[in-house]
C-alpha cells in the first residue's frame with residue numbers, strides 16, 4: 001500500500017483543525033448554556049421572583065436524566081448509530097431544551113411564576129439529556145480525526161472552548177440581556193442552534209472520511225478492531241478496582257465543590273464582598289471596547305513579530321538575543337497592562353466578570369499542567385495538591401472576610417480546577433484498558449452528576465434556610481453553604497491519598513510520566 005493511496009482527509013492538518021473548530025461549537029455552546037444562569041442569579045430573583053432554592057432546582061434538574069443512565073444510553077446509541085446520527089439527535093435534544101427554556105423565560109407558556117419555573121426546568125431537563133452525550137460524541141470524534149496526531153492537544157483545545165463558553169456565558173449574560181433574563185436565555189439557546197448547524201457542516205466531511213477509509217480498507221483487506229460494547233459486568237469489574245473506585249469518587253467530590261460553586265460565585269461575590277452587578281453605560285462600553293481592541297491588537301502584532309523572529313534559525317542560540325527578546329516581551333506586557341488597567345479594574349469589581357476568570361484561567365493552566373503530567377508524572381500527588389488548594393479557596397471565600405484573600409481564593413480555585421482535571425482524566429486511561437475507556441468515562445460522569453445534583457440544589461436550599469427572614473435585595477450570608485464545600489475538599493484529599501496508596505499496590509504508574517508506560 002503506497003502512501004498516496006493511504007491519504008484521507010484526516011491526513012491533512014488543516015482539515016483536522018478545521019474539523020475541531022466545527023465540532024467545538026457544540027462544546028462551547030453547551031458549556032455556555034450550562035453556566036450562563038450564574039451571572040443572572042440576582043436578576044432571576046428580582047425580575048422573576050425565583051428564590052435561591054428555585055435557582056438551585058433549575059440547575060440540579062439539568063442533571064436528572066444523566067443520573068439515571070442517560071450518558072450510558074447515549075454511549076450505547078453512539079456505538080450503534082455512529083457519530084453523525086448521535087451528534088444530530090443529542091445536539092438536537094439540547095437545542096430543543098434550550099428553545100423551551102428560552103420560550104419559558106419570555107413568558108410564552110404563561111407569565112406567572114409557576115409556569116415560568118416549571119417550563120424552564122422542562123427545557124433544562126431536555127438540555128441536560130443532550131449535554132453530556134454531546135461531550136462524549138465530541139471526544140469520540142476528536143479521537144477519530146486525531147488518533148496518531150496531536151490527540152491530547154486537540155482534546156485540551158476542545159475543553160478550552162468549553163471553558164471559554166462557561167467564562168463568556170458567566171461574564172456577559174447580564175450585558176447581553178440588557179438587564180433582563182429572557183434575552184440572555186434566547187441568546188444562549190441560539191448559540192446551541194448555531195453550533196448544531198456547524199455540526200451539520202461537519203457531517204459532510206465525516207461522510208467523506210468514512211468513504212475514503214472504507215475504500216482503503218476494502219483495497220487492503222484491513223479490518224479495524226471493533227470497540228467492545230457496554231456490558232453491565234464491565235461496570236462491576238470497574239467498581240471492584242480500588243484505583244478506579246477512588247478516582248471515580250474523587251471526580252464526584254472534586255467537581256461537586258467546583259461546578260456548583262461556579263453557579264453561585266457571582267452572587268457570592270456581590271453579597272459577601274460587595275462586588276457590583278451594575279451594567280456599564282453604552283458610552284463607557286464603546287470607550288473600553290475600542291481601548292481593549294486597540295491595546296490587544298498592538299500586543300498581538302508584537303507577538304506575531306516575536307514569533308516570526310523566533311522561528312528564524314539560530315536566533316535563540318545567542319544569549320544576547322534571548323535576553324533582548326525576553327525584555328521586549330516583558331515591556332510589551334507591562335505596556336499592555338498599563339493601557340488595560342482601567343478595564344481590568346472595572347472587570348475585577350464586577351461579580352460575574354471576576355467569577356468568569358476561574359474557567360478563563362483554566363484555558364491557560366490546564367495544558368501547562370497536562371504537559372507536566374505527561375513529562376514528569378506525579379498525577380496522584382497533583383490531585384492531593386489540587387484538593388488542598390480547593391480547601392484554601394473555599395475557606396477564604398466563606399469564613400474569611402477579606403476581599404484580597406478572596407482574590408487569592410479564586411486564583412487557587414482556578415489552579416485547582418486546572419490541576420485536578422489535567423491529572424485525573426489521563427490517569428483513568430492508565431487504570432482502565434483502552435476498549436473499556438468509554439464505559440469508564442460514562443460511569444464517572446454518571447456518578448459526577450449525582451454529586452452535582454445534590455450540590456446545585458443543596459447550596460440554593462441551604463442559602464434560603466440560613467437567610468430566612470432576610471428580604472430580597474439585602475445581602476445574603478453565604479458562610480455555611482460554602483463551608484460545606486470545604487468538606488468536599490477534605491474528602492477529596494482523603495480519596496487522593498487512598499488513590500496514591502492503591503496505585504503503589506496496583507502499579508498503574510500514576511506517579512510516572514505518561515511516556516514511561
Ligand SMILES: NCCCC[C@H](N)C(=O)NCC(=O)O
Nearest residue numbers: 031034132135259421445448
Ligand atoms: N459544565 C458541564 C459539562 C460537564 C462535562 C463533563 N461531565 C466533565 O466533567 N468534563 C470535564 C471538565 O472538566 O469539564
